Amino acid sequence: MFKKPLWLECVHCQKQYGLEQVRYSCDCGGTLDLKRDLLQLDGEQLKQTWETRWQNRKRGIYDSGVWRYKELIFDVDEQYIVTRQEGNTRLYNAGKAAEYAGIENFLLKHEGENPTGSFKDRGMTCGVTAGKFYSANSVACASTGNTSASMASYAAVAGMESVIFIPEGKIAYGKLAQALAFGGKTLQIKGNFDHAMQLVVEVCRELNIYLLNSINPFRIEGQKAIVFEILQQLDWQVPDWFIIPGGNLGNNSALSKGLQELYQLGIINKIPRIAVIQAAGSAPLANMWKQHTPYEAVQEPETIATAIKIGNPISWEKSLRGLAWSNGVVEDVTEQEIMDAKAMVDAAGIGAEPASCCSVAGARKLVQAGVISRNESVVGILTGNILKDPDAVIGYHQNQLGHLGIKGTYANQPQLILPTVEAVRQALQAG
Numbered sequence: 088m089f090k091k092p093l094w095l096e097c098v099h100c101q102k103q104y105g106l107e108q109v110r111y112s113c114d115c116g117g118t119l120d121l122k123r124d125l126l127q128l129d130g131e132q133l134k135q136t137w138e139t140r141w142q143n144r145k146r147g148i149y150d151s152g153v154w155r156y157k158e159l160i161f162d163v164d165e166q167y168i169v170t171r172q173e174g175n176t177r178l179y180n181a182g183k184a185a186e187y188a189g190i191e192n193f194l195l196k197h198e199g200e201n202p203t204g205s206f207k208d209r210g211m212t213c214g215v216t217a218g219k220f221y222s223a224n225s226v227a228c229a230s231t232g233n234t235s236a237s238m239a240s241y242a243a244v245a246g247m248e249s250v251i252f253i254p255e256g257k258i259a260y261g262k263l264a265q266a267l268a269f270g271g272k273t274l275q276i277k278g279n280f281d282h283a284m285q286l287v288v289e290v291c292r293e294l295n296i297y298l299l300n301s302i303n304p305f306r307i308e309g310q311k312a313i314v315f316e317i318l319q320q321l322d323w324q325v326p327d328w329f330i331i332p333g334g335n336l337g338n339n340s341a342l343s344k345g346l347q348e349l350y351q352l353g354i355i356n357k358i359p360r361i362a363v364i365q366a367a368g369s370a371p372l373a374n375m376w377k378q379h380t381p382y383e384a385v386q387e388p389e390t391i392a393t394a395i396k397i398g399n400p401i402s403w404e405k406s407l408r409g410l411a412w413s414n415g416v417v418e419d420v421t422e423q424e425i426m427d428a429k430a431m432v433d434a435a436g437i438g439a440e441p442a443s444c445c446s447v448a449g450a451r452k453l454v455q456a457g458v459i460s461r462n463e464s465v466v467g468i469l470t471g472n473i474l475k476d477p478d479a480v481i482g483y484h485q486n487q488l489g490h491l492g493i494k495g496t497y498a499n500q501p502q503l504i505l506p507t508v509e510a511v512r513q514a515l516q517a518g
């Protein structure tokens with residue numbers, strides 16, 4: 088059973104629905120939020136509960152960086168919870184990437200350190216838990232890669248079947264490898280992500296399969312824990328900015344929802360600004376934002392950052408609501424800017440997949456534009472692991488991405504030498 092008053096509410100028309108039945112969207116077509124009665128909660132007490140759980144980390148559900156915050160995730164009987172102790176990711180000094188962005192106080196939250204290598208695990212523990220609660224035997228998603236890797240893993244843990252819809256063309260090898268390895272039934276669709284997304288919604292309805300894209304309101308609840316954990320790591324001191332990549336726009340919606348709840352509970356007393364960064368070739372939100380035009384999907388999205396190669400993001404409305412609340416901004420970055428920023432994140436010894444590095448590329452751009460000032464405190468979210476997309480890394484460092492218009496500006500090429508000390512000496516001297 089779900090405990091405490093919880094209900095679903097339409098982002099668009101505010102119509103409310105109970106949780107007795109599976110539902111992903113409103114009758115009006117709007118996306119849904121999971122809502123709770125915050126008046127029943129005491130902020131001070133919650134902070135103490137979370138602190139105690141943090142200090143007493145042992146095996147069990149509170150060892151999860153999501154379920155530690157159960158009161159603001161959703162309260163469900165423990166028997167339903169499917170967890171891989173996700174979260175508990177590190178918050179790094181950005182080092183070289185901070186210099187590159189031109190920010191003195193720049194931290195990077197590495198969500199690529201989750202069990203399957205991306206933040207998707209935080210949402211997936213909740214989505215699969217909800218699926219178990221609703222007695223689902225099969226789960227499905229459309230995915231550019233990380234959602235499928237995560238879903239296949241959590242479904243395997245829960246003993247469910249998983250069905251994956253991936254777009255045709257390039258999918259990062261690390262992600263495809265995981266999906267296959269974890270036993271996901273993988274269907275490649277002739278079309279892009281947006282086509283796969285449309286299809287999976289229909290398939291789930293017709294074939295009674297539980298849908299686990301970020302349209303699923305429970306997933307968003309889990310992703311809120313990224314910001315809960317960051318703030319706990321910072322002793323509840325709120326930075327001036329959060330910077331986050333935007334694809335389907337679920338994660339930044341979760342970020343603002345989480346912050347809003349903390350603010351309403353008095354756990355934080357300052358509203359940080361949120362910057363959402365999109366790849367220029369897949370930037371419906373940035374287009375809308377910068378040109379002050381109505382929402383319009385991008386028909387042929389393109390970018391090397393495949394995790395955010397999405398032309399018709401499902402959560403654009405939720406995203407705008409969060410941006411309005413946080414006095415946020417949207418920016419877009421070019422392919423070259425993404426890969427150069429990635430080279431800096433990697434060279435800092437941290438490393439992340441291309442989409443993640445929009446956070447750093449966007450930070451640099453917003454500093455140069457005078458939107459973020461050098462002495463403001465900034466936390467960037469790195470969404471995925473460096474090993475997810477080795478092709479992009481090798482392509483950049485071998486300077487072989489010319490066909491995509493990308494130069495290996497900071498390339499670190501391997502060298503072939505003779506097996507002699509003299510050859511090594513020469514190679515080292517050449518720098």
Ligand SMILES: *Cc1c(COP(=O)(O)O)cnc(C)c1O
Pocket residue numbers: 205206207233234301332333334335336337338339394395440442443470471472
């Ligand atoms: C899913 C994903 C994103 C985009 O998140 P949205 O919630 O779709 O905006 C960004 N980076 C990585 C690595 C991802 O896996």
Ligand SMILES: [Zn+2]
Pocket residue numbers: 097098099100101102113114115116117
């Ligand atoms: Zn509605």
